Every structure is written in structure tokens, then in C-alpha cells.
Amino acid sequence: MKKNIMDMNEHVIQTINLTKEYGELRAVDNVSLSIGRGEIFGLLGPNGAGKSTTIMMLTTLLKPSSGRAEICGYDVVKEPNKVRKSISVVFQDHTSDEWLTGWEYLRLHAGIYNSSEARIQELLILFNLKEWKDTPIKQYSSGMRRRLEIARGLVHHPEVLFLDEPTLGLDIQTRLKIWSYIESLSREEDVTIFLTTHYMEEADKLCDRIAIIDDGKIVAIGSSEELKSVLNSxxxxxxxxxxxxxxxxxxxxxxxxxxxxxxxxxxxxxxxxxxxxxxxxxxxxxxxxxxxxxPTLDDVFIYYTGKEIRDEASEHRRHPLMRRGFI
Ligand SMILES: Nc1ncnc2c1ncn2[C@@H]1O[C@H](COP(=O)(O)OP(=O)(O)O)[C@@H](O)[C@H]1O
Ligand SMILES: [Mg+2]
Known part of the structure; x- marks a missing residue:
């Protein structure tokens, strides 16, 4: 389905001064966002910036300390059941039940939501997993697992899909493939996608709009082009x-x-x-x-925060001697 501007004006996610404190630490600090229907929206920031905490509040898994959030017009604190019916969430370190086949795994989740087998077939085709449907998940590659998990998130036709670091730890080839699946599901399913990432390229290539988060605060928001043009350099x-x-x-x-x-x-x-x-x-x-x-999104991040995202975000932090080739 093609995105249209009218739809984009309807806000399916709205937060006002959303805040979460863990004791002394303010992990999410007065975050206000409006996200339109059909958008691929990216929350970009280094490890510990508050991305997962934001997703947990938006998906009713964590209660905000203050501020508000509405999904499809439902308040996440007052109407959590209605919110849950409208959304789906795929977390970064979710592991599929390995002993099941892909088909059994989707069937299990479809059962929970009373979804039809036709829906499972549709998703197997969309994520190119049809010929692997009877293979146990333990034989799947990491990219296939990730696709299956995203497919699982779609069995009940959610209006909003939350993806927490959807390509974390995948190699670049697999990451590129996952991006194209996310793009095609945004085109073909009428779903709004809210994803978090610390990969600049992911936000740049995939997202219609990006919010840069650092220390719990949104420091900039806009399309990749808008963010870069601000630098005027x-x-x-x-x-x-x-x-x-x-x-x-x-x-x-x-x-x-x-x-x-x-x-x-x-x-x-x-x-x-x-x-x-x-x-x-x-x-x-x-x-x-x-x-x-x-300018790149790297430059934008440095401009607003005075530091590089890459330094902090590197999952495979290497020993300085290793970087120089000594060990
Ligand atoms: N359950 C928790 N208790 C205390 N501190 C937490 C908890 N969860 C996350 N934090 C802290 O809150 C901050 C934001 O974490 P998180 O939302 O996981 O960031 P991100 O997903 O961007 O890496 C970090 O400093 C993290 O250590
Ligand atoms: Mg996280």
C-alpha cells in the first residue's frame, strides 16, 4: 500500500513529556513525539540513551514516572489492553523457540491471537520463509530467525510494530536484507513502524523520520535530509x-x-x-x-551531543592493541 500524506497526518503515536526514572537516574527525560500512520520512525542513539525504556513504556510493559503516551488514541497507562491489541513488539534479544519449525512457531502465536492460517501463509511469503516453514528454527540462519520474529509480530495485524534494535549483531549483508524486508512490509502492510537503533546507516536508509536521543533527551528530530541540512556544511x-x-x-x-x-x-x-x-x-x-x-548522521550526532555515536555504540569494543594489529 502506498503511503499518503493524509494518513501521515493522523498521529498513531503521541507522547507528551514522557519520563522514566530508575531511582536517581532519569533514563527517559521529557520525550514528546508525534508519529503519523504509515511512518517508519527511528529512535537513534548510543547504548544507554533510553531507547528500550521508551519502547517498554509505549508498549505498556513499563509505567512512566511522569508524562503521557497514547497509541492509536489509547492511553498506555489507563487503557493498556486496548493498546496491546493495536501493537506488537519485537525485542532485541528475543530468541525463537528453537525446537519448533517456522510454521509451528507462527501457528502458536496465531493461535494466541485467533489469526488464520491464511495470514501465516501470507507472512511466510512476505518474509521469504515459505520453503523453510517445516525446518526447525535451530537450523535457521540469524537473518532468517530475525525475519521469523518480525513475522511473528505481525500475525494479528497490529497497527503499530515496535522493533527494538532489529538488526543488532547481524552482519552487514544480513542487515541490508532485513532493511529491505522492513521496507516491503511498510509498503504492503498498513503498519506504522517504530524502531530503535544505534546504527546510523539503518536510521539513514530506512526511516522516514529520525529522533536522535542522548541521555534520555531528544536532541533533534526530522528526516535524515532535514537533520543534515541544519549543519549547512x-x-x-x-x-x-x-x-x-x-x-x-x-x-x-x-x-x-x-x-x-x-x-x-x-x-x-x-x-x-x-x-x-x-x-x-x-x-x-x-x-x-x-x-x-x-554531512552524515554521524556529523549531526556530533553537532548536537559533542560526541560520536560510534565510540559508545560499538558492540565489539576492541582492545587498543588489537586495533593496531598487535594481538
Ligand atoms: N531496570 C533498570 N533499572 C535501572 N536502570 C536501568 C534499568 N533499565 C535500564 N536502565 C538504565 O537506563 C538507561 C537507559 O537504558 P535503556 O533504555 O536500556 O537504553 P538503550 O536501549 O538506549 O541502550 C541506562 O543508563 C540503563 O543502564
Ligand atoms: Mg536497548
Missing amino acids: NLITVKVKNPGDMMQILSVLGMESEIQGNSIQIHTTNAGISEIYDVVRDMQNDVELFNVKK
């Missing part, structure tokens, strides 16, 4: 046969540049890109390369 590399000429034109334009061999590097604003492009176009066949590096 780009790195242009131009390789020319005669860099001296180009440097001269740039200095007349009042642009600072650095030279490395035949390459010139210029830090510029969004507006500056077209100015430099005009210069490059006039130089015609003198130009060997023209490259614009826009």
Missing part, C-alpha cells in the same frame, strides 16, 4: 589540471581552500555549492573530479 573536493588558477578564483570569491597535490578541498555552506559549481563549469575540461561530501 559540506566538503567539496575538486581535482584540476591547474590548481593554482582555481585557488585564485576561490580567493577572489572569498572562499578558503586547501590544496593537496592536484586536489583542492573547500568547506562551504549549502549555498556555496552552486557558486563553486559555477566556477568548475567555467573551467570545463581542466576539471578531473568534482565531489561534494554532504
Whole structure:
């Protein structure tokens, strides 16, 4: 099903100053969000930022300390049963019941929700698990397991699907495949997806909108493009046969540049890109390369928090000697 703008205006998830304290620690700090129907929404932040705690409150598994949250118009504290009927949640370290086959596993969950066998068939096809349906889960690859778990989350046609770090610990190939399954389920099922991640690329490629969370607080929210354009900073590399000429034109334009061999590097604003492009176009066949590096979500995270997400988020933190190849 194609997303339409009207649907996006209907808020299926709404939080106002949602807060959770564990004793002294404020794990989620006054989070206010409005998420439209059909969106793929990503909560991006390092380990310990408060992502799972947010999901637990939104899925009625944890009571907020203060603030409110509504899912499909139902209050998570006052109407938890109605919320639970509208949603599904797949947690990061959930393990499927290994001795069951894929079909038995889905059948078990479909039974809980009175879903039909036709629904199971549909999900097996959507997640490309049909030919493995009679194989015990213990023989599945990690990517197949993750697909099966997401399929399990969809047996009762939830309006909102919560995915807590859906590709945590998977290799990059498998991660890419999971993204394409999530994208296709967003297209084909009328479901809003709220996912958490500490993978920049995941948020960048998959999510319609992203909220960056750090120490329990939302520090920025918007589409990936919107978040990056706020930085208004780009790195242009131009390789020319005669860099001296180009440097001269740039200095007349009042642009600072650095030279490395035949390459010139210029830090510029969004507006500056077209100015430099005009210069490059006039130089015609003198130009060997023209490259614009826009900011990444990494840069956005650093801009708002003063630190890198990668440092903190690395699951496979390596010993410094190992990084240098000593051990
Ligand atoms: N049950 C708990 N009791 C006390 N502190 C907790 C509990 N669960 C999480 N925390 C703390 O709350 C913060 C947010 O945790 P969490 O929501 O799991 O973050 P994330 O999912 O982003 O890694 C962390 O500092 C974590 O140590
Ligand atoms: Mg977590």
C-alpha cells in the first residue's frame, strides 16, 4: 500500500513529556513525539540513551514516572489492553523457540491471537520463509530467525510494530536484507513502524523520520535530509589540471581552500555549492573530479551531543592493541 500524506497526518503515536526514572537516574527525560500512520520512525542513539525504556513504556510493559503516551488514541497507562491489541513488539534479544519449525512457531502465536492460517501463509511469503516453514528454527540462519520474529509480530495485524534494535549483531549483508524486508512490509502492510537503533546507516536508509536521543533527551528530530541540512556544511573536493588558477578564483570569491597535490578541498555552506559549481563549469575540461561530501548522521550526532555515536555504540569494543594489529 502506498503511503499518503493524509494518513501521515493522523498521529498513531503521541507522547507528551514522557519520563522514566530508575531511582536517581532519569533514563527517559521529557520525550514528546508525534508519529503519523504509515511512518517508519527511528529512535537513534548510543547504548544507554533510553531507547528500550521508551519502547517498554509505549508498549505498556513499563509505567512512566511522569508524562503521557497514547497509541492509536489509547492511553498506555489507563487503557493498556486496548493498546496491546493495536501493537506488537519485537525485542532485541528475543530468541525463537528453537525446537519448533517456522510454521509451528507462527501457528502458536496465531493461535494466541485467533489469526488464520491464511495470514501465516501470507507472512511466510512476505518474509521469504515459505520453503523453510517445516525446518526447525535451530537450523535457521540469524537473518532468517530475525525475519521469523518480525513475522511473528505481525500475525494479528497490529497497527503499530515496535522493533527494538532489529538488526543488532547481524552482519552487514544480513542487515541490508532485513532493511529491505522492513521496507516491503511498510509498503504492503498498513503498519506504522517504530524502531530503535544505534546504527546510523539503518536510521539513514530506512526511516522516514529520525529522533536522535542522548541521555534520555531528544536532541533533534526530522528526516535524515532535514537533520543534515541544519549543519549547512559540506566538503567539496575538486581535482584540476591547474590548481593554482582555481585557488585564485576561490580567493577572489572569498572562499578558503586547501590544496593537496592536484586536489583542492573547500568547506562551504549549502549555498556555496552552486557558486563553486559555477566556477568548475567555467573551467570545463581542466576539471578531473568534482565531489561534494554532504554531512552524515554521524556529523549531526556530533553537532548536537559533542560526541560520536560510534565510540559508545560499538558492540565489539576492541582492545587498543588489537586495533593496531598487535594481538
Ligand atoms: N531496570 C533498570 N533499572 C535501572 N536502570 C536501568 C534499568 N533499565 C535500564 N536502565 C538504565 O537506563 C538507561 C537507559 O537504558 P535503556 O533504555 O536500556 O537504553 P538503550 O536501549 O538506549 O541502550 C541506562 O543508563 C540503563 O543502564
Ligand atoms: Mg536497548
